[in-house]
Structure formats: C-alpha cells, structure tokens
Amino acid sequence: MVRRLRALGLTIPLLAFLFAAFIIPVLVFLWQGVHDDTYARYMSHSTPVLEAWDGVSEPTEAMYAALQKDLVQARKDKTVGKVATRVNRELPGGRSLFTSTARRAARLEAPYREAMIDLKPAWGRLETWQALRVAAARYTPTYLAASVDLKYSGDGSIRRQDEKRRIHLTLFWRTIEISALVTIFCLLLGYPVAYLLSNLPQRSTNLLLILVLLPFWTSILVRTTAWIAILQGNGVLNDLFVAFGVIGDDSRFSMVYNRTGTLVAMTHILLPFMILPLYAVMRTVPKAYVQAAHSLGANGWIAFWRIYLPQTLPGIGAGVVLVFILATGYYITPALVGGQDGQMISNLIDFHMRRSLNWPLAAAMGFVLLVLVMFLYWLYDRVSGIDRMRLG
Amino acid sequence: MTDTAFVEFDQVQKSYDGETLAVANLNLSIPRGEFMTLLGPSGSGKTSSLMMLAGFETVTHGEIRLDGRSVNSVPPHQLGIGVVFQNYALFPHMTVNENLAFPLQVRRMGRSEIEERVREALQMVEMGRFGNRRPSELSGGQQQRAALARALVFRPELVLMDEPLGALDRQLREHMQYEIKRLHDQLGVTVVYVTHDQSEALTMSTRIAVFKDGSIQQDSGPETLYECPETAFVARFIGENNRLYGRVERVDNGVAEVSIEDMGQGRALAINCSGVGTPTTLSIRPERVFIGDTGENRFDAVVEELIYLGDHIRCRMRVLGHDDFIVKMPNAPDHQHLKAGQETQVSWNTEDCRALDALP
Numbered sequence: 001m002v003r004r005l006r007a008l009g010l011t012i013p014l015l016a017f018l019f020a021a022f023i024i025p026v027l028v029f030l031w032q033g034v035h036d037d038t039y040a041r042y043m044s045h046s047t048p049v050l051e052a053w054d055g056v057s058e059p060t061e062a063m064y065a066a067l068q069k070d071l072v073q074a075r076k077d078k079t080v081g082k083v084a085t086r087v088n089r090e091l092p093g094g095r096s097l098f099t100s101t102a103r104r105a106a107r108l109e110a111p112y113r114e115a116m117i118d119l120k121p122a123w124g125r126l127e128t129w130q131a132l133r134v135a136a137a138r139y140t141p142t143y144l145a146a147s148v149d150l151k152y153s154g155d156g157s158i159r160r161q162d163e164k165r166r167i168h169l170t171l172f173w174r175t176i177e178i179s180a181l182v183t184i185f186c187l188l189l190g191y192p193v194a195y196l197l198s199n200l201p202q203r204s205t206n207l208l209l210i211l212v213l214l215p216f217w218t219s220i221l222v223r224t225t226a227w228i229a230i231l232q233g234n235g236v237l238n239d240l241f242v243a244f245g246v247i248g249d250d251s252r253f254s255m256v257y258n259r260t261g262t263l264v265a266m267t268h269i270l271l272p273f274m275i276l277p278l279y280a281v282m283r284t285v286p287k288a289y290v291q292a293a294h295s296l297g298a299n300g301w302i303a304f305w306r307i308y309l310p311q312t313l314p315g316i317g318a319g320v321v322l323v324f325i326l327a328t329g330y331y332i333t334p335a336l337v338g339g340q341d342g343q344m345i346s347n348l349i350d351f352h353m354r355r356s357l358n359w360p361l362a363a364a365m366g367f368v369l370l371v372l373v374m375f376l377y378w379l380y381d382r383v384s385g386i387d388r389m390r391l392g
Numbered sequence: 393m394t395d396t397a398f399v400e401f402d403q404v405q406k407s408y409d410g411e412t413l414a415v416a417n418l419n420l421s422i423p424r425g426e427f428m429t430l431l432g433p434s435g436s437g438k439t440s441s442l443m444m445l446a447g448f449e450t451v452t453h454g455e456i457r458l459d460g461r462s463v464n465s466v467p468p469h470q471l472g473i474g475v476v477f478q479n480y481a482l483f484p485h486m487t488v489n490e491n492l493a494f495p496l497q498v499r500r501m502g503r504s505e506i507e508e509r510v511r512e513a514l515q516m517v518e519m520g521r522f523g524n525r526r527p528s529e530l531s532g533g534q535q536q537r538a539a540l541a542r543a544l545v546f547r548p549e550l551v552l553m554d555e556p557l558g559a560l561d562r563q564l565r566e567h568m569q570y571e572i573k574r575l576h577d578q579l580g581v582t583v584v585y586v587t588h589d590q591s592e593a594l595t596m597s598t599r600i601a602v603f604k605d606g607s608i609q610q611d612s613g614p615e616t617l618y619e620c621p622e623t624a625f626v627a628r629f630i631g632e633n634n635r636l637y638g639r640v641e642r643v644d645n646g647v648a649e650v651s652i653e654d655m656g657q658g659r660a661l662a663i664n665c666s667g668v669g670t671p672t673t674l675s676i677r678p679e680r681v682f683i684g685d686t687g688e689n690r691f692d693a694v695v696e697e698l699i700y701l702g703d704h705i706r707c708r709m710r711v712l713g714h715d716d717f718i719v720k721m722p723n724a725p726d727h728q729h730l731k732a733g734q735e736t737q738v739s740w741n742t743e744d745c746r747a748l749d750a751l752p
Contacts, residue, residue: 286479286481288477288478288479288481289481289483291446291448291468291475291477291481292475292477292481292483293469293483293494294447294448294467294468294469295446295447295468295469295471295473295474295475295543296469296494296495296498296542296546297469297472297495297498297499297546298469298494298495298498299467299469299498300469302498303469306494307483310485311484311485
C-alpha cells in the first residue's frame with residue numbers, strides 16, 4: 001500500500017502541472033463562455049430592475065430612472081466604455097447610443113423616459129431594452145447560442161441569427177470538412193508508406209523512418225512557409241508548369257491562400273501522425289497471414305482486403321482519430337496559407353481572442369468545438385471501440 | 393501412378409543475397425501419396441525448399457515441377473497447395489468456421505456446399521464443437537487441428553507442413569503425430585513435411601530427406617535411414633550413435649580394416665570411406681554393442697556411469713580413449729550387473745559397424 005502510494009506520488013508533479021496548465025484554464029474559459037458580469041458589476045441600479053422586468057411589457061419610468069443613475073455613475077467612474085462594448089454585442093449601434101447618452105445623462109431631468117427618448121429615439125424601442133436585459137444577466141446562454149448562429153433575445157426566445165450574420169455553423173462545418181479530407185488524404189498517402197516501412201529490411205526501414213520523421217522535427221512555421229514558396233503564384237510549382245508549357249504565364253494556378261493550400265499543407269504536416277500508428281500495427285502482423293491467404297487460393301486483392309486490412313484496423317482507427325482531432329484544432333497553418341475559404345474555426349476563435357476581444361464568445365466557440373470532438377470520439381468508441389485502438 | 397514423380401525438384405538453387413546458397417543443387421522427386429519429410433538442423437535449407445514449392449519464394453535456379461508442370465512462375469494462389477504454417481496462421485479476426493470457409497469462398501462455392509464441407513473438415517479433426525470460436529479462444533492443440541482442417545478443406549492433392557508441431561508440448565505433439573499420419577493414410581494426399589525433430593520424422597514419414605548446408609545427405613525410408621546411414625552426419629543426426637575416429641588400412645570385399653585412434657584395430661563395412669590411408673568415422677549404434685566378447689571386434693572398456701532407465705540400462709564407458717561411448721543393455725532376466733569403475737570388454741559385429749566419411 002505504501003509502495004503504491006509512493007509510486008503514485010511520482011505522478012503528482014505531472015498531475016499538478018496538468019491541473020494548473022490545462023484543466024484550470026479550460027474550466028475558466030468554459031466559465032467565461034456562460035458567465036459575464038460586466039454590466040451587472042458597473043450598473044448596479046438598473047441591473048435588478050432589468051432582471052425583474054418580463055422583457056415584453058412597456059419599459060417603466062423606474063427603469064429609465066435607474067439607467068440614468070447608472071449612466072451618470074459610470075461616466076464618473078470611466079467604466080461606461082466597457083459597459084457600452086458589452087451592450088454593443090447584443091445591440092448593433094449600442095456603443096454610440098450608450099456613450100452619447102452617458103455624456104449627457106447628468107443634465108437629464110425627470111421624467112427620464114421622455115427625456116431619454118427625446119435625446120435618442122432608440123430608447124423608445126422595445127428591442128433596445130431587451131438587449132439591455134440580456135446584457136445585464138450574469139449567466140447567459142447568449143454566447144453559446146451565438147457560437148452556433150442562434151440569437152438569444154431579451155424576451156427569452158432563441159431564434160436563428162440573421163442570414164448575413166450566420167458564419168459560425170459554416171465555419172464549424174468547413175472545419176469538419178477540411179479535417180475529414182485531410183484525414184482521408186493522410187490515410188491514402190500514409191497506408192502504402194507504412195506498409196513499405198513494415199516490410200523493408202531493417203536498415204532501409206530506419207532510413208525511411210527518418211525521412212518520415214524529418215519534417216516532424218522541423219518547425220511547423222518553416223514547413224508552412226515552405227509550402228507558400230512552392231505553391232504561390234510565382235512559386236516553384238507554377239514556374240515549372242509554365243516552363244513545361246502546361247499552363248500559360250497569365251493563367252497560373254492559385255494553390256495557396258485558399259482551401260487547396262490548407263489541405264496540402266495540413267496533410268503534409270499531419271502525415272506522420274497517420275504513418276506511425278499504422279507502422280506500429282503493421283509491424284506486428286505476421287507475413288504468414290497473407291501467405292496463408294494466398295495458399296488458400298486468394299489473389300492479391302482478396303488477401304489484402306479480407307485478411308491484411310482487417311488486421312491493420314486498430315492502426316487505422318488510431319491514425320484517423322489522431323489526425324482528425326489534431327486537424328479540427330489546427331490554427332497556424334490555415335492562418336498562414338488558408339486565405340479566405342481555408343480558414344477554420346480556430347482562426348475565428350483567435351480573431352475573437354486577439355482582435356474583437358470578445359473572450360466569452362471565443363470561449364463558447366471553444367466549448368462547442370470541444371463538445372464536437374468529444375462527440376466524434378464517443379461515436380468512434382461506439383463503432384469500433386477505443387480499447388482496440390493501438391498507438392504503438 | 394506411384395512411380396512417376398508428382399513433385400519434382402530439378403537442380404534447384406536458392407540464394408537470398410546473391411552470394412551464399414541457402415539451397416544448393418536440390419534434386420528430389422516425390423511420388424503421389426507419399427509422406428515425405430525434409431529433416432535437418434535449422435539453416436539447412438529445408439524450409440526454403442518448402443517455401444519455394446509453395447510459391448512464396450522465387451527459385452533462383454533450376455525448376456520445380458508439380459504433376460509435370462513447372463511451377464516456377466505460377467503465383468501461389470493458383471497452385472492449390474494446402475499449407476500448414478509453423479504458428480498456424482489462423483486469421484485472428486475470423487471464427488474457425490470463417491477460417492475454413494475462406495478457401496471455399498474464394499473458389500466461389502455455394503453457401504450450402506461450403507457449410508457442408510466445413511462441417512465435414514471439422515469433424516475429421518474432431519473439432520466439430522469449436523466452429524464458432526475465434527482462434528484466440530482455442531488451445532494450441534485445437535488451433536493446430538483447425539489449421540490442419542483449413543489446409544485440407546479445399547481438398548488439395550498436396551499439403552505442405554512447416555514444423556507444424558513445434559509449438560506444442562511433448563505429449564500433445566506425439567498425439568498429433570499419429571493424428572496427422574492417420575489423416576494422411578485416410579485421405580491419400582501427398583504430404584511434404586518439414587521438421588528438425590528426427591523422432592517425429594521417423595514416426596510419421598514414408599520417406600525422409602536429410603538436409604545439411606542446403607543439400608540432401610540421404611534420401612530413404614525411415615528404417616534404412618536409421619539402420620544404414622550413408623554419411624557420418626546422418627548417423628549422428630538420426631538416433632544415437634557411437635563414433636570412433638580412425639584411418640583406413642585396407643579395404644577388402646567391402647570390409648575395411650581400420651586403425652582406431654592408433655590404439656586398436658577394427659573391421660567395419662566400407663560404406664563411405666575413401667582409399668587406404670584416409671581418415672574415417674566408425675559408427676556403431678549403442679544397442680548393437682555387447683558387453684563381453686560375443687562380437688567380432690573386441691576392446692577393453694571401463695564403466696564410467698550407469699543410468700537405470702527401466703526397460704534398458706544406459707552405460708557410459710571409456711573405450712579407446714573416448715569416455716562417451718554408450719552401450720544400451722536391455723533389461724533382460726540374465727543381464728550382467730556392472731558397477732562404475734569396473735573393467736570389462738565391449739564387442740560388436742563387423743556388419744553393425746559402418747565406416748563413413750570423416751567429420752571435420
């Protein structure tokens with residue numbers, strides 16, 4: 001018992017590291033995706049009133065009064081910008097409405113309802129107040145809804161986003177599509193290589209294995225930029241095509257800064273993750289099985305399809321899951337060579353993290369991605385069984 | 393039909409690296425219905441020969457003929473030869489039934505006929521109850537039977553077996569030897585069997601070819617092989633043998649006069665020795681040596697060790713400077729009671745002693 005505890009003790013540094021560097025940040029970000037108290041923190045008077053409001057009846061004078069009080073306070077505390085940003089996410093144009101009203105809030109006089117509508121007619125619209133009600137809630141499904149192109153409104157309803165603002169589902173779908181294509185390409189390209197590796201004499205195997213692993217040891221940035229040099233309009237490949245007269249100088253292929261670029265570069269980068277588990281499994285399949293199949297009358301194709309392939313399924317499963325899951329989270333390669341239609345969901349997450357600073361939405365999208373990957377993993381387990389997967 | 397060759401190796405050579413020969417000039421013809429065993433130590437070329445016959449390895453030089461047709465360039469799946477592999481090679485992702493159905497399915501047989509044949513084949517090896525098991529759920533002996541049934545289910549005329557009993561324990565191995573022999577007798581198929589176990593070869597075969605360094609040393613029936621070895625290697629490899637080294641002094645009427653270890657003179661059948669003055673190996677079976685002076689060639693001996701084995705007593709003696717001279721004394725009612733250290737005489741008849749080539 002003590003021995004076992006001591007052995008367990010050795011894993012504590014790793015577990016602590018995982019906990020601090022992985023589990024906690026993930027949980028914090030998931031929390032951010034559903035919890036946002038920007039409004040509630042700085043607008044202490046209007047928050048309870050908005051929460052009490054049913055979201056459909058006419059806003060009352062008390063609500064206007066509370067809001068005016070908060071605006072005056074927020075301007076004094078210089079927090080109005082943060083609040084305005086929050087509101088703007090629920091209400092296009094909300095920022096200017098908020099900041100300009102706040103500038104003049106101190107001079108407004110009762111009855112505030114008329115005064116504010118006088119100042120900005122938008123205050124008379126129900127949608128404005130519904131947006132405020134959404135912003136005021138500390139726990140909100142609004143970001144999760146937004147990350148799958150749904151809109152959560154102040155009246156509690158969830159509708160589809162306006163046509164021109166639906167971009168997330170398209171991106172999720174494209175992410176799956178690109179990942180699936182990359183996985184298929186990796187499998188088609190990697191299977192014969194792994195087979196060759198497992199059937200060559202030891203000395204040649206080592207050489208080939210180094211060739212497979214060499215890109216693995218090169219920086220992902222270097223490899224991606226190398227693809228730019230090869231694929232771009234004035235790149236190596238197009239120059240060759242022109243030189244051999246395959247295409248005219250004015251009709252060069254565009255193979256990078258689009259989906260093609262993403263597919264080519266990602267397939268290249270992820271290929272070792274397919275080859276290695278396949279190789280590990282193929283190495284353990286005795287030659288005698290295929291020989292036996294031949295002796296029993298099976299030609300090459302039948303022997304491969306019915307005898308060899310089924311025995312490499314654990315390796316195929318491992319490679320496919322590995323490549324697919326890595327691909328869904330791929331970021332730097334599509335960012336560099338993806339152009340417009342080669343962008344994936346992680347690029348949008350990055351955009352919200354660094355540009356729009358909409359962390360809650362980024363968190364919600366990350367959460368959806370996580371759920372998606374877990375679902376596919378579960379599906380794989382149901383279909384083929386995780387315990388049959390072999391990584392080597 | 394028995395006198396024409398069914399399988400024929402004609403000056404066959406095999407080299408894997410282009411330099412050394414794994415099989416050097418193999419000539420062998422196997423009549424229909426024979427149980428032919430290729431016997432030899434590992435690396436002697438017997439498995440290479442079998443793999444060439446099965447079509448898994450290319451023939452470097454020469455020709456292999458099956459029923460008169462060259463099979464050098466016939467792909468293995470068109471040969472129709474049953475093969476039992478060393479580790480059975482049962483397909484692990486299929487049940488026993490599916491394994492057996494596989495060769496019939498690739499021959500496009502009807503479903504009901506396949507079922508019938510599979511059942512028949514499993515009954516033949518007493519495995520009828522195990523059809524729905526996976527190979528991993530079977531014991532070694534059961535896997536062996538299933539592999540045997542799979543190699544026979546499509547009714548090949550020729551079955552190759554590559555050390556099929558190597559992975560089994562001794563008792564099971566002996567049982568399976570009789571089982572395979574029974575199947576051979578019952579079905580009349582031609583069997584080419586590879587093993588390094590000489591007792592297995594003697595038990596099962598109608599003919600044995602002893603391999604050494606890629607070529608055949610001797611090719612004859614089990615009895616001849618044991619009684620009349622033609623080379624010192626065969627004499628040593630098959631059964632137990634006493635060896636004495638000497639020099640040929642005179643050859644007369646097929647009988648050689650040999651000076652043994654410069655310590656004595658003996659007479660032996662001149663089987664495989666060169667002329668006068670050349671070195672030779674004398675080979676005498678331990679059960680053909682008498683204690684006492686009953687035989688024609690007599691020598692002094694000292695008893696070194698006695699081992700009681702029930703039906704016989706194994707006696708290690710010092711004879712002509714060798715202290716590993718073995719004599720088997722049958723446990724007869726009147727056998728002599730020896731003691732360790734006792735001085736006595738051993739003798740043997742000239743016809744039981746064979747003068748063979750000198751071993752290096």
